[in-house]
Amino acid sequence: MKLFVLVFITVNWFVLSWCQPTTTKTSMQASMPATTQASMTSAAAAAAPATIDDAAKKCMAQENIDPQYSKDFESGKIKPESVSTSYKCFIHCVVEARGFMKNGQLLEENIVKAAENIKSVDEVRKIIGNCKIAKAQNPCEESFNKYMCIRSELK
Known part of the structure; x- marks a missing residue:
């Protein structure tokens, strides 16, 4: 159960902080659902949900995730490798909503605090260091790549 909670927390810290306004759409952005494109330009201004459940519910509705x-x-x-773009955007949404990421950067102190009962501070910092280099086009x-990295490192 602790691993699932940390994995879910990890999802939350990855997703919402990646929403930065862009003036030029990449081909990947053009293929994203309209709700995702809109959230990428306005999520930074949105208030963070109070709980993980609130974040998940908000992001599931936003990305139309069952x-x-x-x-x-x-x-x-x-x-x-089979995950939908909408689900990757759900991960993105949750991570930002929980304050685990901002402007593409992992917010180390927030992650450490969230994981303090699961792994040692040094272990969490090492995981963050290993995973913060995960990059992608959008x-x-x-x-999602950072989420998957941290998830695999926690096992």
Whole structure:
């Protein structure tokens, strides 16, 4: 259960901080759902939800994610290479909403605080260091890559 909580917290810290306004859309951004494109330009101004459940509910609604899809992914029924763009944007949304990421940067102190009962501070800092280099062409993909890195490091 602790691992699931940290994984869910990790999802939250990756997603929402990646929403930066852009004036030119990449081909990947052009293929994103309209709600994701809008959130990428306005999420920084939105108030962060009070709880993980609030963040997840808000982001699921925003990205039109079925809760069962998320459960299937977390259980391994859906493989990372098969994850939809909408789900990657859901991860992005949750991470930003929880304050684990801002402007593409992992917010180390917030992550350490969230994980303090699961791993030692040094272990968490090492994981962050290993995973902060994960990059991609758009915020949703990059958030998802960092999430997957941290998730694999926590096992």
